[in-house]
Amino acid sequence: MNKVGVRAIMHDIQEVLNSDPSKYINLSAGNPTLLPEVYKMWEDSLSNILNNGELGNIVSKYGSSYGTYELIDCIREYFYNNYDVKLERENILITSGSQNLFFLALNSFCGTNDKNDLTRALIPMLPDYAGYSGVALEKNIIEGIPPLITKIDNHTFRYELDKESFLERVMENRDIGAMVLSRPNNPCGNVLSEKDILFISNVCSELNIPLLIDSAYAPPFPAINFVDMNPILTDNIVHCMSVSKAGLPGERIGIAIGKPQYIKVMEAFQSNISIHSSRLGQRMVADSLQNGQLPFISVKYIREHYKQKYLTLKKALTIFMPDDIPWFLHCAEGSLFSWLWLENLPLEDKEFYNKLKEQNLIVVPGNSFFHDSYAVSMHARECIRISLTATDDDIMRGIEILSNVTKECYKES
Numbered sequence: 001m002n003k004v005g006v007r008a009i010m011h012d013i014q015e016v017l018n019s020d021p022s023k024y025i026n027l028s029a030g031n032p033t034l035l036p037e038v039y040k041m042w043e044d045s046l047s048n049i050l051n052n053g054e055l056g057n058i059v060s061k062y063g064s065s066y067g068t069y070e071l072i073d074c075i076r077e078y079f080y081n082n083y084d085v086k087l088e089r090e091n092i093l094i095t096s097g098s099q100n101l102f103f104l105a106l107n108s109f110c111g112t113n114d115k116n117d118l119t120r121a122l123i124p125m126l127p128d129y130a131g132y133s134g135v136a137l138e139k140n141i142i143e144g145i146p147p148l149i150t151k152i153d154n155h156t157f158r159y160e161l162d163k164e165s166f167l168e169r170v171m172e173n174r175d176i177g178a179m180v181l182s183r184p185n186n187p188c189g190n191v192l193s194e195k196d197i198l199f200i201s202n203v204c205s206e207l208n209i210p211l212l213i214d215s216a217y218a219p220p221f222p223a224i225n226f227v228d229m230n231p232i233l234t235d236n237i238v239h240c241m242s243v244s245k246a247g248l249p250g251e252r253i254g255i256a257i258g259k260p261q262y263i264k265v266m267e268a269f270q271s272n273i274s275i276h277s278s279r280l281g282q283r284m285v286a287d288s289l290q291n292g293q294l295p296f297i298s299v300k301y302i303r304e305h306y307k308q309k310y311l312t313l314k315k316a317l318t319i320f321m322p323d324d325i326p327w328f329l330h331c332a333e334g335s336l337f338s339w340l341w342l343e344n345l346p347l348e349d350k351e352f353y354n355k356l357k358e359q360n361l362i363v364v365p366g367n368s369f370f371h372d373s374y375a376v377s378m379h380a381r382e383c384i385r386i387s388l389t390a391t392d393d394d395i396m397r398g399i400e401i402l403s404n405v406t407k408e409c410y411k412e413s
């Protein structure tokens, strides 16, 4: 099978790492670090289930395709108590992870419709999660708007939503079935402001389409946000959550919150393809919400962990990267990744990735996060994603290698 884009690069990374895991410094990983407090939380949930004699009842029965009422009611209660948002059961769907949620949503709302017209999924600001490209069953579904770039100081930059280009695209052709964005953003750690979200949501409302807000890194869990942010719920927003980055990626629990009209479509699809999400995982999440551990551990340990990792990375870059090379780190507003832009990098991100690989350092080249729309631009080829899931020692040693390879590349040009 011909793998393209992010699948090709992820395949390469996996092969390299499997060949000799101890040889490489891996700054590419998306698997969350299993912190001791997080492990204890899930261990306690599982023990409670076993000690209460509930296991048989949970694992030996099919359930509703919406998810268990127990977990759905926990989410309702959490949103009511903490955000003053009143949700009905019909507003919530539990999915088999949020990747699956995007599969259900993008293939329900986008693609070839009854009139044989193709409707697309628009990403309002690139770069964004490479996994959206893979979920569409039809070709040319995902499209994105290039960002505006603001340099903040000698070594920091931030992407901004290009409202003009966004509106131009929407006006040009109303062939859009849904919009999707991650907040905090994977790969760059940007958090779009509430004002920007409401602006995008208004446009979606006029088009009568859903806006999927991928909150895989957002509060209340895993809460890997370094700036203040809250869930935003308007009539056409589908708020998409995941428990994966709070240490439970293996159990596949995603949560969609939105109006019943959207939820129902996705539920029907889910019912056909997988019936429902793991009931054991749902019970564990309900337990850790009922006793308050999940949001507490998220804020106190998970967020702090990645904040510290970001500071280590920044320190390493300041120590090792030469000041006369135009390197810029995206503002750290959230997520478990950092995003480095090497302006005027004399070679493409993929070649740069290969050079780093030769020196036993693995990062993710940035191009695939631009989803083809912008992939040909210079900027898309000058960025790399660096994972904050590594040890401090690996971050330090990795950035030293990165710095040496970067110096060579700029010197040769």
Ligand code: PLP
Pocket (backbone or CB within 6 Å): 030, 096, 097, 098, 099, 100, 129, 131, 182, 185, 186, 214, 216, 241, 242, 243, 244, 249, 253, 254
């Ligand atoms: N959304 C974003 C932004 C992600 O980074 C990921 C995983 O890395 C996912 C969704 C999918 O996560 P899951 O399916 O485990 O919930």
